[in-house]
Amino acid sequence: MSKFKARANVARAVNITEVITKYEIGRIIVNVVQEGEERATYGKQLLKGVSEVLTERLGDGWSVETLKRCRKFFTIYSVKQIGATVLTEFKKR
Secondary structure, eight states: OOOHHHHHHHHHHHHHHHHHHHHHHHHHEEEEESTTTOOOHHHHHHHHHHHHHHHHOOSSSHHHHHHHHHHHHHHSSSSSGOOOOHHHHHHHH
């Protein structure tokens, strides 16, 4: 395998991991922290606390704005948001 191909494979793996991580962070915010509600009643304070915990455990990059994007990413692309027709079509393939 060429050096170029190996680097492209590593970059692809990192991108996939980042997408999955941000989706899962969004899922945890919605399903666990917000208990399935679209927004927590205590709003920004909730995300601020999650941001602080993630930054402490995982390092920089987990601002409140990033967490809002993770939450939105999850709500847009979660299975329950995909219509039954699309899901049925997907399963046929």
